[in-house]
Amino acid sequence: MYAYSEFDRAFVRDRVEQFREQLDRRLSGALTEDEFKPLRLMNGVYLQLHAYMLRVAIPYGTLSSDQMRMLAYIADRWDRGYGHFTTRQNIQFNWPRLIDTADILSALADVDMHAIQTSGNTIRNVTTDQFAGAALDEIADPRPYAELIRQWSTDHPEFQFLPRKFKIAITGSADDRAVIRAHDIGLQLIDHQGKHAFRVFVGGGLGRTPVIGQELHPALPEGDLLPYLEAILSVYNMAGRRDNKYKARIKITVAAMGVEAFRTKVESVFPSIKAGFNNQVMTMLDGLRHQFSPPEYDEKSREPYLELLDTDIDFKIWIERNVSPHKHPSYASVSISLKGHGETPGDATSEQMRAMADVAQTFGHDELRVSHEQNVVLPHVAQGDLPEIFRRLQKAKLAVANIGLLSDIIACPGMDYCALATARSIPVAQEIALRYASREAEIGFMKIKISGCINACGHHHVGHIGILGLDKAGVENYQITLGGSAGGGAVDAAIGVKMGRGFSAEELMPALDRLIDAYLLLRADVTETFAELVVRMGTQPFKEALFVVDKRD
Amino acid sequence: MAGLKAPVVITANDLLSGEVVYLSPLHTWLPTLVTSQVYQTAEQAEAVLAQVAIESEVIGPYLMEVAVLNDVPGASIVPKHYREEFRRRGPSNYFHGKQEHSGNKVVS
Numbered sequence: 001m002y003a004y005s006e007f008d009r010a011f012v013r014d015r016v017e018q019f020r021e022q023l024d025r026r027l028s029g030a031l032t033e034d035e036f037k038p039l040r041l042m043n044g045v046y047l048q049l050h051a052y053m054l055r056v057a058i059p060y061g062t063l064s065s066d067q068m069r070m071l072a073y074i075a076d077r078w079d080r081g082y083g084h085f086t087t088r089q090n091i092q093f094n095w096p097r098l099i100d101t102a103d104i105l106s107a108l109a110d111v112d113m114h115a116i117q118t119s120g121n122t123i124r125n126v127t128t129d130q131f132a133g134a135a136l137d138e139i140a141d142p143r144p145y146a147e148l149i150r151q152w153s154t155d156h157p158e159f160q161f162l163p164r165k166f167k168i169a170i171t172g173s174a175d176d177r178a179v180i181r182a183h184d185i186g187l188q189l190i191d192h193q194g195k196h197a198f199r200v201f202v203g204g205g206l207g208r209t210p211v212i213g214q215e216l217h218p219a220l221p222e223g224d225l226l227p228y229l230e231a232i233l234s235v236y237n238m239a240g241r242r243d244n245k246y247k248a249r250i251k252i253t254v255a256a257m258g259v260e261a262f263r264t265k266v267e268s269v270f271p272s273i274k275a276g277f278n279n280q281v282m283t284m285l286d287g288l289r290h291q292f293s294p295p296e297y298d299e300k301s302r303e304p305y306l307e308l309l310d311t312d313i314d315f316k317i318w319i320e321r322n323v324s325p326h327k328h329p330s331y332a333s334v335s336i337s338l339k340g341h342g343e344t345p346g347d348a349t350s351e352q353m354r355a356m357a358d359v360a361q362t363f364g365h366d367e368l369r370v371s372h373e374q375n376v377v378l379p380h381v382a383q384g385d386l387p388e389i390f391r392r393l394q395k396a397k398l399a400v401a402n403i404g405l406l407s408d409i410i411a412c413p414g415m416d417y418c419a420l421a422t423a424r425s426i427p428v429a430q431e432i433a434l435r436y437a438s439r440e441a442e443i444g445f446m447k448i449k450i451s452g453c454i455n456a457c458g459h460h461h462v463g464h465i466g467i468l469g470l471d472k473a474g475v476e477n478y479q480i481t482l483g484g485s486a487g488g489g490a491v492d493a494a495i496g497v498k499m500g501r502g503f504s505a506e507e508l509m510p511a512l513d514r515l516i517d518a519y520l521l522l523r524a525d526v527t528e529t530f531a532e533l534v535v536r537m538g539t540q541p542f543k544e545a546l547f548v549v550d551k552r553d
Numbered sequence: 554m555a556g557l558k559a560p561v562v563i564t565a566n567d568l569l570s571g572e573v574v575y576l577s578p579l580h581t582w583l584p585t586l587v588t589s590q591v592y593q594t595a596e597q598a599e600a601v602l603a604q605v606a607i608e609s610e611v612i613g614p615y616l617m618e619v620a621v622l623n624d625v626p627g628a629s630i631v632p633k634h635y636r637e638e639f640r641r642r643g644p645s646n647y648f649h650g651k652q653e654h655s656g657n658k659v660v661s
Binding site: 027047049050052095424475 | 566568569570571572573609612613633634635636639640643644645646647649650651
């Protein structure tokens with residue numbers, strides 16, 4: 001893992017003390033709310049429906065066990081004993097008091113963490129594959145690049161007041177687990193003529209205008225990564241609209257200009273920017289790479305694992321669903337589901353955080369990851385330790401075997417917490433998970449994603465089934481989209497198609513029943529997933545199923 | 554405030570805790586809707602809002618529509634929109650927020 005330098009540490013400490021002074025001035029009345037709001041947001045402090053919310057950055061989703069324990073401590077001491085892991089691989093606390101926020105940031109700084117650039121029109125936390133550095137199918141670990149981008153983008157003076165927020169994701173595998181095509185910039189590491197290079201996608205995004213990113217560069221040499229990103233950002237910074245926040249994301253700039261014209265502009269500024277970097281990128285990368293070297297693998301016997309696999313059906317099912325192949329033959333990566341049936345997607349209690357930290361410290365080379373799907377991953381565990389890991393996770397109610405199944409739902413906080421929401425998401429996710437708990441194995445691979453407003457934090461546009469909660473004349477109403485895909489696997493990234501009118505909360509579950517029944521009836525065989533079937537047959541049969549009872553449409 | 558229909562109350566979030574608060578007849582901010590001042594015209598409420606908006610102990614005061622139910626003992630003030638009902642009650646996934654302190658669990 002990347003270890004903070006003295007520079008990083010001093011920088012974060014300075015920011016905490018700066019914020020503490022700003023907070024004191026707010027509390028004394030020296031600063032008005034209008035003056036203070038941008039300052040607190042720069043440090044991740046939002047005001048939500050019932051309370052403040054603190055969003056803490058987890059760079060590319062990587063945590064040590066000490067850091068996870070600190071999150072548990074913060075949850076207990078200053079919040080309500082839990083935290084909410086987000087699609088940006090971050091964590092949010094839903095109940096901090098304003099007066100405690102400087103102390104919380106100070107506690108985070110103790111473990112080299114902060115909340116910088118978790119808000120505002122800046123470059124946000126760079127996200128990546130939760131299996132980075134472990135995945136069998138990756139070309140190289142994407143995290144050194146993610147760390148390079150973090151260092152470059154943190155407090156970058158030119159990019160603190162962009163037209164709008166800016167999100168970058170990077171994958172080291174062709175099988176994209178980081179939704180790169182739905183990002184302002186998506187980077188896919190490739191092998192190009194024996195060297196590492198990037199396919200660069202630009203102008204993707206969800207929200208009220210969902211767009212799949214377009215290819216800007218087919219094979220950018222890794223040494224050109226930062227100057228090329230800076231070229232894109234500088235073009236966007238000048239050309240992006242600032243008159244209308246709904247038209248201010250780079251996807252609108254690229255769409256208005258056309259990707260060819262956008263590329264021409266980027267290429268025209270690129271040489272001078274590159275010259276300014278003075279070929280330092282490769283030196284920086286080399287310096288970072290050794291900080292992400294693989295763990296010292298324990299050559300443990302696989303026997304205990306193979307034995308339990310034969311005798312314990314629950315263990316076998318958990319292995320099949322929650323455990324992924326590792327580049328080391330006797331290792332594996334474990335996905336810890338934060339999607340217990342009827343629980344809030346992405347939430348973990350402080351007790352569960354400590355349990356995960358303990359398992360990571362004892363069996364997982366001290367590393368944890370947060371996935372954009374709101375689960376936690378142990379990237380490096382010896383297969384021989386899997387039985388004991390399973391037992392400990394079971395004890396902490398963290399061994400739910402549902403990764404990739406219907407109940408492994410992404411859901412935004414919705415109107416239970418969020419000031420922007422137009423309807424609730426969490427109760428919908430809870431009800432769906434409980435409703436299909438006994439059938440989800442039969443239904444198979446399925447991604448349901450739920451947003452409580454058009455801003456699409458719940459990624460509903462790229463859900464196989466997307467659900468968008470809206471306010472229809474003062475009543476919560478849920479619109480279904482089908483055919484979306486986050487990319488990776490067998491189905492390319494795609495934006496889902498709206499299926500007619502929305503459903504009331506009461507109508508929604510029977511409508512989903514009809515949808516699922518139609519899928520089970522129409523699929524060629526059990527290996528054809530819902531997403532594949534929608535690609536093969538289109539959405540029409542499902543639209544008919546959704547509205548069969550209701551003749552109003 | 555276009556299209557706002559009286560009766561209305563004035564609501565905001567407390568600066569220190571972020572908790573939802575309502576303006577009382579004594580111009581103090583209280584955490585309970587039942588003790589709020591109900592304004593029978595939006596104009597009246599807007600005049601008061603203009604005064605309280607410059608106070609620094611709360612954030613983002615605004616008017617919200619309510620219904621006053623006179624047929625329940627002691628009368629009761631009820632938010633018109635579900636968003637305000639959630640603000641009055643707390644989240645639906647945990648028994649946190651105002652509902653914790655109100656004695657009875659409110660079932661949606």
